[in-house]
Amino acid sequence: MRGGAMMGKRWPWWAGVALLAALAAAGARGVRGGGRSAAAGLSFAAAERGGVEQAVSATGALKPKTYVDVGTQVSGQLKAIHVEIGDRVETGRLLAEIDPTVYRTRVAAGRARIKDYAAQVEERRAERDLAALRFRRQERLAATNVASREALDAARADLLMAEAKIDALEARQEETRATLDGDVANLGYTRILAPISGTVVDISATAGQTLNASQTAPTILRVADLDTMTVWAKVAEADVPKLCVGMPAYFTTLGDARRWHGAVRQILPTPAIESDVVLYSVLVDVSNPDGRLMSEMTAHVFFVERRAENVVVVPRGALAPTDKKGVWTVQVKTASGVEPRTVKTGLVTRTRAEVTDGLKEGEEVARAAARSARGSGM
Helix, strand or coil: CHHHHHHHCCHHHHHHHHHHHHHHHHHHHHHHHHHHHHHCCCCCCECCEEEEEEEEEEEEEEEEEEEEEEECCCEEEEECCCCCCCEEEECCEEEEEEECCCHHHHHHHHHHHHHHHHHHHHHHHHHHHEEEEEEHHHHHHHHHHCCCCHHHHHCCCCCCCCCCCCCHHHHHHHHHHHHHHHHHHHHHHHHCCCCCCCEEEEEECCCCCECCCCCCEEEEEEEEEEEEEEEEEEEEEECHHHCCCCCCCEECCCEEECCCCCEEEEEEEEEEHHHHHHHEEEEEECCCCCCCCCCCCCEEEEEEEEEEEEEEEEEEEEEECCCCEEEEEEEEEEEEEEEEEEEEEEEEEEEEEEEEECCCCCCCCCCCCCHHHHHHHC
16 A cells, blocks of 8 residues: 555656646747737837928918009099900000090190190290390490480390290290190000019909099009919917028918928018917918919918938837937837837927837837836836
């Protein structure tokens, strides 16, 4: 009996080795299983090469950089409009006409007065010449005591008055000529010409309408140069200190994903207050050679403060903070599961981050690494 009990307590050496191997395999499966289960519960994003930018955003409206409201400098009936909205015009092209009848008669009357004064001047010159002859005759007679001193003085006065009358008529002639020049100019203003090359974008008058230019110049139409457009962006007062003239910017329009690039031309110093919000107008010019941009289009504008191009980028949510500035922790997906790794960053925005060290392009990181790291540390 004692011998049988002793035999029942003994284990063969190979049985012990097998038992140890089984326990080791079970432990390894447990570790691998835990790593895979942790990875299965996370969403991953690959570190990719791209760009990161920090920008101020705003909305605005497009307007032509250069435009002219074409009006009339003279009053009268609008006889004809020779263009339509959308027409391309060159400088000097006839756009509209005011009835020139009144101004033509003024020019004709002025020219007639000029001729009348010219005739009167010739008449006064003849009278002056006669007065000069009489004065010289009286001088000779007075020298021989044949004529009296009073006759000589009267002849001299007649000569001076004749010359004064000529001067007065010549002055009136110059005044009439100046008036005539104004009337000729007004007659020319009845033909309204294009002041710049561009596109007719608006017509605010109709043929047959009577226009009164005595106080303000009535606007007939607007000509705009659409080759260069300006975005009038409305920027909140808190963001204005971040902007400067020459700062790069880009914008998109509704329904079009194309980016239009430009630079800040001007920051207007006078704000507008809308619903108790102080907004400043920031102007950005952009070339528009194909005419795709039109007046009053809504633009979503981005003013670029900082930009990093061709760098390794990960989602901002993948970063978990550490005690060191610019150093973060990410959860990296590996063959054995998920492992934490320390990385260094450059430009970090609210959505993306530039990784400068610790991560290679193509490696996958957990999108919610920051939350996972804080949860594991509790």
